[in-house]
Amino acid sequence: xxxxxxxxxxxxxxxxxxxxxxxxxxxxxxxxxxxxxxxxxxxxxxxxxxxxxxxxxxxxxxxxxxxxxxxxxxxxxxxxxxxxxxxxxxxxxxxxxxxxxxxxxxxxxxxxxxxxxxxxxxxxxxxxxxxxxxxxxxxxxxxxxxxxxxxxxxxxxxxxxxxxxxxxxxxxxxxxxxxxxxxxxxxxxxxxxxxxxxxxxxxxxxxxxxxxxxxxxxxxxxxxxxxxxxxxxxxxxxxxxxxxxxxxxxxxxxxxxxxxxxxxxxxxxxxxxxxxxxxxxxxxxxxxxxxxx
Numbered sequence: 251x252x253x254x255x256x257x258x259x260x261x262x263x264x265x266x267x268x269x270x271x272x273x274x275x276x277x278x279x280x281x282x283x284x285x286x287x288x289x290x291x292x293x294x295x296x297x298x299x300x301x302x303x304x305x306x307x308x309x310x311x312x313x314x315x316x317x318x319x320x321x322x323x324x325x326x327x328x329x330x331x332x333x334x335x336x337x338x339x340x341x342x343x344x345x346x347x348x349x350x351x352x353x354x355x356x357x358x359x360x361x362x363x364x365x366x367x368x369x370x371x372x373x374x375x376x377x378x379x380x381x382x383x384x385x386x387x388x389x390x391x392x393x394x395x396x397x398x399x400x401x402x403x404x405x406x407x408x409x410x411x412x413x414x415x416x417x418x419x420x421x422x423x424x425x426x427x428x429x430x431x432x433x434x435x436x437x438x439x440x441x442x443x444x445x446x447x448x449x450x451x452x453x454x455x456x457x458x459x460x461x462x463x464x465x466x467x468x469x470x471x472x473x474x475x476x477x478x479x480x481x482x483x484x485x486x487x488x489x490x491x492x493x494x495x496x497x498x499x500x501x502x503x504x505x506x507x508x509x510x511x512x513x514x515x516x517x518x519x520x521x522x523x524x525x526x527x528x529x530x531x532x533x534x535x536x537x538x539x540x541x542x543x
Contacts (some may be wrong), residue, residue, distance in 0.1 A: 291426035291442050294481065299418040301485040302511075307333040309510040312342065317500040322350030326357075330506075331515045337363060339517040362519045364390045364401065369520070383526030417487055420477055422446040422453075432480060434488045435507065439480040447474045472502075486511055 310330045317323045328344035342359045355371035366388040394401035420426065426444030433439065448467050452460055472494045480489040486508070493503045519525075 291428050291444065292421055292423060294428075294440070294485075295417070295420045295423070295426060295442065295479065298479070298481050298485045298487055299421060302417055302487060305486070305511045306335045307331075307510075307512060307515040308508055309513075309515070311507045311509075312344070312504070314344075314502070314504045316502045323500070324349050328356065331517060333515040333517060339363075339515075341517050360517065360519060361390075362517060365519070366390060366393075367520055367525065383524055385520045385525045387525050387527065417479075417490070419446065419451045419475070420444065420479060422451040423477070424450075429478075434480045434482075435509070437482050437488055439482050439488050442479045442481065443477065445474060445476045448472060 308331075310332075311328075312330050313325075313327045315323070315325045325346075325348045326344040327346045328342060330340065330342045332340040339362050340360075343356070344358070345356045347354050347356045357368065357370040359369075360367040367385050368388065369385045371384070390401045420442075423444035423446040426442055429441040429443050431438065432441045452464060452467070475492055475494040477493070478489075478491040479487055482488050488509075489505070489507045491503065491505045493501065495501050
């Protein structure tokens with residue numbers, strides 16, 4: 251299960267970053283003729299997507315929880331750093347992780363250029379014991395070929411979008427509403443909640459991209475998403491919680507608390523002598539297929 255989870259995490263992260271690139275411009279549809287008219291929830295979400303779209307870096311605290319899996323569920327907590335300039339790069343460090351209620355070593359991910367690096371002690375040990383490299387390298391070009399996706403389009407969308415993943419997807423909601431005013435990490439925010447269908451979100455993509463994304467969603471089995479979003483007075487997201495059901499795999503909930511918008515972010519690939527080859531690791535694991543295979 252751990253092997254499949256590591257592979258699936260890499261693919262799911264790429265999908266999350268790519269799907270958020272061009273899912274509507276609801277903020278542009280606000281009626282400017284009446285400045286005193288109260289904006290609808292979807293209009294506010296659209297403005298939030300546009301505002302954060304002008305931010306080229308951020309940091310976040312993350313937590314993820316899945317239920318219903320054969321292993322009894324997975325929980326992870328950690329941090330994320332993200333930037334779009336001078337190049338697209340991000341790093342995620344899940345320092346705490348458990349599977350089936352039992353604590354296991356954490357994992358790290360780094361994306362630099364067109365390469366993803368993963369560090370997962372258990373997977374590394376299975377791939378070669380004490381002699382194994384701590385990091386494994388995954389080519390996004392190879393991943394794209396195996397998954398039938400255009401990696402150039404995915405990366406281009408990620409560069410143009412607001413780096414805060416999923417913000418624009420919320421504009422596909424047909425039942426978004428304001429909950430009230432709440433304080434998040436000392437910042438006054440407005441809390442919004444709602445749901446949306448993944449198919450509605452995909453329908454907002456350019457026609458030439460929709461087929462590839464539908465194939466990916468068929469793999470994940472996720473049909474819809476429920477969300478909560480806390481927006482500050484500058485129209486920046488301060489906290490987001492997403493919950494979706496993955497068919498027989500159960501439910502997935504991810505919570506992200508954002509900070510340090512626009513501040514410098516330093517992200518670099520691991521040292522070359524610490525990086526192993528995915529193909530060799532697959533052989534050592536007895537033929538387990540790489541992500542996207």
